[in-house]
Amino acid sequence: MKRVAIIGAGPAGLMAAEAALERGARVAIYDAMPSPARKFLMAGKSGLNITHSEDEGVFRSRYTAPDGRLAAMVEAFGPAEIAAWMKGLGIETYVGSSGRVFPVGMKASPLLRAWLARLGEGGATLHTRHRWTGWGERGALVFDTPEGETRVEADATILALGGASWPRLGSDGAWADILAARGVEIEPFAPSNCGFTVDWSARMLAAQEGAPVKGVALSAGGRTQRGDFVITQAGIESGAVYPLSAALRQELAGRGAATLLVDLLPDTEEGTLAARLGGVNPKESASNRLRKAAKLDGVKAALVNEVTRGAPPREPGALARLIKALPLTLTGTAPIDTAISTAGGVAWEALDERLMLKAIPGTYCVGEMVAWDAPTGGYLLTACLAMGRGVARFV
Ligand SMILES: Cc1cc2nc3c(=O)[nH]c(=O)nc-3n(C[C@H](O)[C@H](O)[C@H](O)COP(=O)(O)OP(=O)(O)OC[C@H]3O[C@@H](n4cnc5c(N)ncnc54)[C@H](O)[C@@H]3O)c2cc1C
Numbered sequence: 001m002k003r004v005a006i007i008g009a010g011p012a013g014l015m016a017a018e019a020a021l022e023r024g025a026r027v028a029i030y031d032a033m034p035s036p037a038r039k040f041l042m043a044g045k046s047g048l049n050i051t052h053s054e055d056e057g058v059f060r061s062r063y064t065a066p067d068g069r070l071a072a073m074v075e076a077f078g079p080a081e082i083a084a085w086m087k088g089l090g091i092e093t094y095v096g097s098s099g100r101v102f103p104v105g106m107k108a109s110p111l112l113r114a115w116l117a118r119l120g121e122g123g124a125t126l127h128t129r130h131r132w133t134g135w136g137e138r139g140a141l142v143f144d145t146p147e148g149e150t151r152v153e154a155d156a157t158i159l160a161l162g163g164a165s166w167p168r169l170g171s172d173g174a175w176a177d178i179l180a181a182r183g184v185e186i187e188p189f190a191p192s193n194c195g196f197t198v199d200w201s202a203r204m205l206a207a208q209e210g211a212p213v214k215g216v217a218l219s220a221g222g223r224t225q226r227g228d229f230v231i232t233q234a235g236i237e238s239g240a241v242y243p244l245s246a247a248l249r250q251e252l253a254g255r256g257a258a259t260l261l262v263d264l265l266p267d268t269e270e271g272t273l274a275a276r277l278g279g280v281n282p283k284e285s286a287s288n289r290l291r292k293a294a295k296l297d298g299v300k301a302a303l304v305n306e307v308t309r310g311a312p313p314r315e316p317g318a319l320a321r322l323i324k325a326l327p328l329t330l331t332g333t334a335p336i337d338t339a340i341s342t343a344g345g346v347a348w349e350a351l352d353e354r355l356m357l358k359a360i361p362g363t364y365c366v367g368e369m370v371a372w373d374a375p376t377g378g379y380l381l382t383a384c385l386a387m388g389r390g391v392a393r394f395v
Pocket of ligand 1: 007008009010011012013030031032033036037038039040042043044047048049050051130131132133160161162163165166169170171172173174175339340341366367368369376377378379380381382384
């Protein structure tokens with residue numbers, strides 16, 4: 001019987017374990033934390049968005065990866081297969097109004113409980129508090145455990161060690177140095193689906209820190225996203241910014257700053273707005289004009305003032321243009337610790353067609369530790385599950 005060691009008990013590792021069991025392997029799962037899948041459980045706290053119901057072509061276009069390896073795995077195990085798999089574990093799914101797919105009940109814990117029970121019944125063993133630290137002589141896997149160092153021999157190893165965000169949940173990215181020392185190319189980690197920093201003025205922060213900016217449309221890199229965002233001490237934070245994070249990160253890398261265009265009134269045409277602004281007595285104060293003609297006050301008016309340094313244009317056309325595309329300068333990304341996911345990781349060039357490390361035969365990589373990126377919307381978990389399932393065919 002082939003001995004398969006899976007290191008990392010997140011969704012990618014657990015799915016690899018399940019698929020390897022189905023193929024008749026003897027499976028042992030290892031994780032550094034005292035309990036498995038902590039990030040998966042955290043994802044379920046705000047509603048486990050496990051996949052998305054949109055058209056297949058659009059779905060696939062959400063992923064950033066250099067070739068078709070990830071797409072092929074997602075095609076083989078995508079939204080329909082995930083829903084069927086969950087049903088098999090006794091968890092029904094439902095499609096939210098945005099097309100996002102959730103388990104009925106929203107939480108990850110019932111799904112995880114049923115999943116772990118099935119893995120155990122199938123013969124998989126789970127070893128928690130086992131921190132993998134590398135390889136010993138003759139290729140044995142080395143783990144730090146509360147009882148001291150232990151060594152494990154396996155015929156194949158699947159690494160599913162996660163990215164580098166939310167390190168307190170287990171995925172701390174420390175594996176990158178272990179693999180780099182063995183000649184594996186690692187793309188630098190970068191926060192994805194993250195907040196961004198803004199150099200707010202003291203006045204803006206004093207009055208607006210914590211204020212939600214509601215019902216706006218945000219644009220960057222040719223993409224627009226409707227939603228809300230929050231003014232934070234460091235900058236801005238919100239789910240509406242996440243889908244734009246790849247484009248914004250790229251712009252930041254290129255010129256050290258990025259521009260987020262904020263449409264403060266996405267349901268009002270620019271011409272209509274200009275006409276309304278033109279109808280207000282030009283002697284009125286800037287804030288009165290914004291309030292009377294555009295119903296902009298509070299944090300939205302403060303944003304106009306902040307971006308124009310207290311001097312919004314008086315000419316109605318120019319002011320309307322600004323309200324429809326307020327250029328907010330982002331100075332950086334929020335720290336990776338707070339990001340939903342991680343871009344970068346094991347370079348695709350370091351992996352062969354089967355996701356095996358070219359430099360370390362018999363060792364495969366799956367999940368967020370590999371250098372692909374996707375927005376929130378269920379795409380992250382779908383890819384992790386699909387990679388876990390896909391790789392087991394090869395071990
Ligand atoms: C707050 C939050 C909400 C999210 N919500 C969603 C959502 O709704 N939908 C969605 O698609 N995605 C969501 N995500 C992202 C999603 O949870 C991750 O993409 C996914 O968990 C990654 O799976 P993984 O198996 O690759 O890695 P992880 O889930 O990170 O698991 C990696 C495992 O490896 C273990 N490990 C790491 N290093 C070692 C080592 N040296 N030795 C032993 N074990 C080790 C860790 O302890 C961990 O258990 C969310 C993320 C966060 C933080």
